[in-house]
Amino acid sequence: MENKVRILLEKALLNAQEKGLLTLPEVPAIALELPKEKGRADLSTNVAMILAKKLKVPPGLVAKAIVENLPNDNHVIEKVDVAGPGFINFFFFNEFFQETLREISSGIQKPTPKVSQKGEKILLEFVGANPTGPLNVVNARAAALGDTLARLFEVTGDHAEREFYVNDEGSQIENLARSVEARYLELDGKTIPEFPEDWYAGEYVKDLAKFIRDGFPKPEIFGTEGKKIYGESIFTKERLALLREGFKDKLFTKISDEKTRLQFLARTAVIYMVNSQRSVLERFRLVFQSWFFQSQLGDSVDKSIAVLKEHGHIYEQDGAIWFRSTTFHDDKDRVLIRQDGRPTYFSADIAYHAYKKKRGFDRLIDLLGPDHHGYIARTKAAIQALGYPEDTLEIYLIQLVTLMSGGKPLRMSKRAGEFITMEELLDEVGIDAARWYFLNRHRDTHLEFDLDLAKLQSDENPLYYVQYAHARIASILRAASEQGVKLASASSIDLTPLVHAAEKELIKKMAQIPSIIRLAAESREPHHLTRYAVELARTFHSFYTECRVLGDPSEKKVSQARLFLVASCKKVLAEILGLMGISSPDKM
């Protein structure tokens, strides 16, 4: 719908230019919108005002020149007027609405791929939780966002891959291993010292120790994934057998060297944690195409540092190796190799981003947690220092989530182990509701997640409002087939009975889907989808109240046309919910 109008407008602009009424440096991007107040126009544009500014001509004159030069032999525009400060308002022929509906239904009205690009290969890195504990609600928010973004990119003609980065090296992993070891000793009846602050005190660590002692519920993951990631020197035949049967009291005798033991415990813990994270994500209907472990970087950390050195971005000071990130607008330079010779997390991250680039991705998108704020500038600096354009890396922060219950925020203290995990959230509110509420808000606003509202299966919950529209249509379709009213195909259906204002409103709303999808994809802001879904559902419910689909047998043509209309609307609702990974029930 918008595209047709856009083409007419472009022609009008060119016509006006030929006549010398306007001088255009280039054809501007034309924004079309549904006026807030309905009845004012079917569609309107502010292009005259945009041009007026550029050309320094009164908007009214520009609008007049455009309107007078619209091709008049079209079957689209019935009426056009200029209003307010220079808006051009269009009213369309019924025929144009009917044609638009036919296109929507046959899938022609999909978002057209970007004009300027053929389609990019995009790598989306998100969730990226440490394998030191269960996923939390911010991880869940990132999961919903990243998954939906990936799906949006696929629809708009790009290719997106979802990747989960596992930080399986470093001091936090060592702390995890020590925590597991301590719990193991505790099971042995030994008294253990109080945990230092940076150890892990959660229940899951006790579970982990118990599994190592008594045998894992799914030991096969160590033989497959464990061996693949960490090799047979870690997961030897003997150790695999012990993980299956349980080490009982033999952990310290079988692996007497402390360093080896801690490494083994760390690797075991990571494989276990990663698998439990993965299963929660799968329950959330999110499958990552790839899981990348920091330990797999190998010598590429040294290599990428060598590249930076070649470009002259490295220096040595106080016994450490530094990256001069201030060259690229970071506040301060960053350490890559510590005094003690160990690389920092950041240097691994540089190697990781270099590796992503080497795999041939045109664009890297990272969704990070709110505590990674400081990483944006330095990572972007690194990308540039490696010789890539700055804008091929996009980093977005996902802000905090506060869970509300009974009108009060739930206290989330990680130290005391009192935090709600992603799994508990899913138990509590379900997958559809969790996804909906995460996607419903702009990513960088702190999200207040009202557990009571999300759980509520009633009219107060916008998710059910939208799903109800879908179920209601399904119900009409069931009734239609019982009454023998057949749903005609897009090519054979007679749509001329569709002339009612409510019908046209619904078609207009449905026709918006391509531009909504493009907006959400290009701005990386999926919250436009939930808004649109509510609007579409509302327009449908409104139509439903005003127009009967089934009924009067003498009006069979009307019934059939309306049936076609609602069936198409059902498709659009399902498409938008599907993009968000939310189900479209036929019955509720």
Added chain:
RNA sequence: GCGCCCGUAGCUCAGUUGGAUAGAGCGACGGCCUCCGAAGCCGUAGGUCGGGGGUUCGAACCCCUCCGGGCGCGCCA
């Protein structure tokens, strides 16, 4: 102290990148089921867009400043 984010209806939030009389959901109030699902529809009330200044035909949006809230500022990850 420095940097980033936020401040819009009683509550939770949109606002398509500077455009029409600032919108939606929930909550409040008033109507609508002999008929396809009332988990619905229609209507009413509700605003100094945190305050002030500036830029221009025009500002919730851009600039400056102040106030309030959050987060970050490790040779942790």
